[in-house]
Amino acid sequence: MEDSSLTDPTLPTELITEILSRLPVKTLVRFRSVSKSWLALVSSPEFVKTHLSVSANNKDYTHHRLVLTAGGNIFSSREIDYFLRDCSLSSLRNDSVTEAFRLNYPMNKPHKSVTVVGSVNGLICLAIDDIDLFLWNPSVRRYKNLPHPRPTVYHFGWFKYGFGYDESNDDYKIVGIFRNHDNERLHHVEIKIYSLKSNSWRSKSDIPDEMRFFETGKFVNGKLHWAGELHWPNNWAFHKNWNIISIDLADEKWGKVEQPRYVEVDFCLELGVLGSDLSMIWKYSVSHADVWVMREYGVKESWTKMYTVKYPSYVYSSFIDPTLCMSNKGEILLVPGSTLMVRNPDYELIRYPKIVNFHSCVAADVYVESLVVPYYRTNQAHNKN
16 A cells, blocks of 8 residues: 555644544554554554543543453362453443453463553553563553562562552553561561663662561552551561551652541451542451542542442452452442442442353453553563464
């Protein structure tokens, strides 16, 4: 096909950009072959940012998808097979039945656990068996195998990660928290930070060793957040003394987020993201939990209790927790146990979406379809067909 000029007076460049920025990624990938000028436009950093902004701010969630992590029966003695599927968030919200599609992700091998660390701007950070990390854009089928963090506690402890975007430096970063289980150094914590720009890890040590984390970091307002429980050195028991800590990805300084006032009883705290706001779930028992949202970031008084959610009858124990996934026009998507629940707090309505080709959910995360690639010009990525 002959190259068509983007300067054609009948089709101004601004109009072409406006039209193309509203199209889905799969269509734009096909349009790259229309002409050299269209390829240059669709591949330009300016267009990628414009398309991302339009897609991310679409109130109908047309370009948002839900990635579902699933595995075999966790109560079985057999090894667990893990896999990922995704489905349309718009369909999940509007249709009676939604179809899920299996994702062919990097290092998709039997019996290797997979964790979605987080998703930012269409890039998904995956942890395979906790230690092999990838940045992956399923929309354009590109991924990057990241260098090994090589923590000194590798043979002894557990790992928790967080993935976010440093807008001031235009850099994607991963924060790794590695905790030692060695009896001689029970409270030792090692921190490492990965930068996509430099494609390398750096060590960071200024964090209280007594903090114990149970989940991946949640990215809000340019910062990663973890809910941590204090472990007192002179007592083997873990006290219900929770803190919310954060790290600013721009200056890499630690902070603390103040919590709302609550009744001090036996509880467990889990963080989430509701729209663009930090949220949390206070789980007081195996039967119910309170959902809170911080309406104005950093302002303690802006914490708002949205509602109390009761666990479904089939959720057997407290370690099968609901996870807050998204919000749209008052509807909240939760993962209680191994299923999905959509709740409208205003009308006290609850429904359980039917998903074809998917039966049991371990975790759910929202991502937006984008053209963002998981590398800079100096470090390339791979195709994942």
